[in-house]
Amino acid sequence: MKLLRIKAITKKEFIQIWRDPLSLAMAFIMPVILLFIYGYAITFDIDKIPTVVFDMDKSSLSREFVNQFHESGYFRVNSYVESYKAIDPYLDSGRARVAIVIPEYFSKNIKKGFPVQVEVLIDGGDSNTATIAQGYSTAIAEGFSQRVRGSRMSPLIESRSRVWYNNELKSRNFIIPGLIAIIMAVIIALLIALTVAREWDRGTMEQLISTPIKTPELILGKLIPYFLIGFAGTLLTILMSTLLFDVPLRGSIALLLGLSAIFLFGGLSFGMLMSIAGKTQLVASQAALLTSFLPAFLLSGFIFSISNMPKPLQVITYFIPARYFVTILKGIFLKGSTLRVLWLEALLLTLFAVLVFIAANRKFRKRID
Amino acid sequence: MIDNDMNGNSIAVQVNDLRRTFGDFVAVDNISLSVRRGEIFGFLGPNGAGKSTTIRMLCGLLMPTGGTGTVGGFDINKESELIKKVIGYMSQKFSLYDNLTVEENINFFGGVYNVPKEKKIERKEWVLNMAGLKEERHALTRTLPAGFKQRLALGCAILHDPHIIFLDEPTSGVDPISRRNFWNLINGMSQAGTTVFVTTHYMDEADYCDRLALIYRGKIVAEGTPTDLRRKHMTRDVLEVNVDKVVEAFNTLTFHKIEAAIFGSTLHVVVDDEETFRERISSVLAESGVAVKGIEKIPPSLEDVFVTLIEVS
Known part of the structure; x- marks a missing residue:
């Protein structure tokens, strides 16, 4: 391997990237846009769910019960109706997503110690919100009944949960660290996928392979500029996550950057492999998008929890490096995990990077046929 | 290692029964030829006759389906990477980087050919001079006229001072005056001892060559000096x-x-x-x-x- 050749390739790639502002913009504007979309627009937290109430009892106790819902902050009671029928238009139009129906003799039965059933209708159109609303309403009802008869008897077992690592249960804290992996995957997939295919498309590869350059020199020379750009993009997203979105970074920054570099190297090698295998720019970029961005997005545990996936899908996730990186990111950001905990993920990431780099070198042929 | 032919002339390129097929199509049909050191060897034929396929096999870019041969003393079947060290190749389609300047292209190929640091500047100036591109050194390659591009491509292919250069249709799409200049350059290099293997479909360029082979439908139909060919076949x-x-x-x-x-x-x-x-x-x-x-x-x-x-x- 000749350093001079690697340097020549790297320099040339840098000049080309610099003269093609679109790719440079993609490297730096894309992360910002994605971070804003996921950081601000998409939230899996629920609060102030519009709620309609049909109170048949109209007692002070029933009013207090409704008030519990309102005060929890998760529900916002915005209208009252006087019949069952009147509830339908609210739920149909989405003006309310939850309806609470309080039966007659609500306070009378409670005072007598009889069991009381309150009907809670939930719009299941958004199953995520529905499940959470169901959980909250159960909890509120239980809390209320305990408080009312609390003095008489206390439950045998009381569970008191405390949430660790993300104690405000902010979905932003859970999404953004994982998002860094996705952003890196996108940059990698879109930027580098073109680098080899473009040279075949434009015919410049024919000239290049007629020279004594060696395959690893060519591949390394092409990787280096994208690695540096990708790393700068990573730094940018990490900075934005902590400074702009207040995501806590509890672990070691050095470890975070080191493992990011390994993930980046593996991802770039993979994009390079796609570019080599694809040969035309269109095929290469489509292939890269399909094989690195989508799996990273869907199967890495970034949003969709892997343990809830069907078994065959779970098996597939083991082959997706983003899965390990998402674990690493969430660990370092939220839990302050060290390498003692993350060694297996780090090892698998490294293994993936090395194997794919070798594969890219083997796949490349210094021939036209 | 340089081979010699029967008359004691040193041989730069020699192939026997070189063949290449693409599926059922026979692009090059068992051709044999030899090129002496320092000569301008013209490979003539209409489009699609098999000229580019032959030149690509000689440069180690395409694997022959059959046949044997050497380029610069190296085996075309087994030592293509060694061949690439001693040759310069200019492909038919312009294949330098459009969005790099003249100088950046030269620097790039200087690096790729591993031209030693102390010779790099000297070679660059030589190429700029040879190609008449001193004024355009900072111009984006994309903006150059075809004739300039052609000379730049030639310059980039010979930065490392190769023994043998392969030029695939170097003058196609270039105006007549640029073509003449280009042939003067090639002539000069041949005088300096470089072997030039050049393909063309312009028959009027054949007279610039020392020896010619005419290829048609993958077969060599005649071979010799321009004078020989006229006398023998006409x-x-x-x-x-x-x-x-x-x-x-x-x-x-x-x-x-x-x-x-x-x-x-x-x-x-x-x-x-x-x-x-x-x-x-x-x-x-x-x-x-x-x-x-x-x-x-x-x-x-x-x-x-x-x-x-x-x-x-």
């Missing part, structure tokens, strides 16, 4: 017939089994003897209403030679 006379309606005249003559070819606004007719055919051509054309403005005997061009050879094969 025993018949060539008449230039000046008429008002070229295509009609061509059809008429072909109908009467007289060998003719269209050359611009005239016809070249190949005949066994001048006197008898002058009469015949005039009468045949007059019958079909074509006015003959003149018939003249001309020295055969290589294109006439080529047309004759193709008719034969």
Whole structure:
């Protein structure tokens, strides 16, 4: 391997990237846009769910019960109706997503110690919100009944949960660290996928392979500029996550950057492999998008929890490096995990990077046929 | 390692029964040739005859389906990476980086060919000078006229001072004056001892070459110096017939089994003897209403030679 050749390739790639502002913009504007979309627009937290109430009892106790819902902050009671029928238009139009129906003799039965059933209708159109609303309403009802008869008897077992690592249960804290992996995957997939295919498309590869350059020199020379750009993009997203979105970074920054570099190297090698295998720019970029961005997005545990996936899908996730990186990111950001905990993920990431780099070198042929 | 031929001349390129197929299509059909050191070897033939396929196999870019050979003493089947160190190659399609400047392209190829640091600047200036691109060194390659690009591509291919250079249709799409300049450059390099293997489909360029091979449908149909080829294959006379309606005249003559070819606004007719055919051509054309403005005997061009050879094969 000749350093001079690697340097020549790297320099040339840098000049080309610099003269093609679109790719440079993609490297730096894309992360910002994605971070804003996921950081601000998409939230899996629920609060102030519009709620309609049909109170048949109209007692002070029933009013207090409704008030519990309102005060929890998760529900916002915005209208009252006087019949069952009147509830339908609210739920149909989405003006309310939850309806609470309080039966007659609500306070009378409670005072007598009889069991009381309150009907809670939930719009299941958004199953995520529905499940959470169901959980909250159960909890509120239980809390209320305990408080009312609390003095008489206390439950045998009381569970008191405390949430660790993300104690405000902010979905932003859970999404953004994982998002860094996705952003890196996108940059990698879109930027580098073109680098080899473009040279075949434009015919410049024919000239290049007629020279004594060696395959690893060519591949390394092409990787280096994208690695540096990708790393700068990573730094940018990490900075934005902590400074702009207040995501806590509890672990070691050095470890975070080191493992990011390994993930980046593996991802770039993979994009390079796609570019080599694809040969035309269109095929290469489509292939890269399909094989690195989508799996990273869907199967890495970034949003969709892997343990809830069907078994065959779970098996597939083991082959997706983003899965390990998402674990690493969430660990370092939220839990302050060290390498003692993350060694297996780090090892698998490294293994993936090395194997794919070798594969890219083997796949490349210094021939036209 | 340099091979010698039977006459003791050193050989730069030699192939035997070189063959390449793409599926059922035979692009190069068992050709054999040898090129001596320092000569300009022209590889002539129409588009699709197999010129580029041959040159790519010689440069180690395409694996031969069969045959053996050496380039610069290295085996074309096994040592293609060693071949790449001693050759320069200029592909048919312009293949430098459009969005790099002239100087950046030269620097890049200087790095890729691993030109030693102390020689790099000297070689760069030499190339800029040779190609007449001193003024344009900071211009984006995309903005250069075709002739300049061609010279830059040649310059980038010979930065490392190769023994043998392969040029695939270096002058296609370039204006006549640039073409002449280009051939002067090639001539100069050959004088300095570099072997030049050049393909072209411009027959008038053949006279710049020391030796030629004519390739047609994957086969070499003739080989020799330009003078040899004219003498050996042109025993018949060539008449230039000046008429008002070229295509009609061509059809008429072909109908009467007289060998003719269209050359611009005239016809070249190949005949066994001048006197008898002058009469015949005039009468045949007059019958079909074509006015003959003149018939003249001309020295055969290589294109006439080529047309004759193709008719034969």
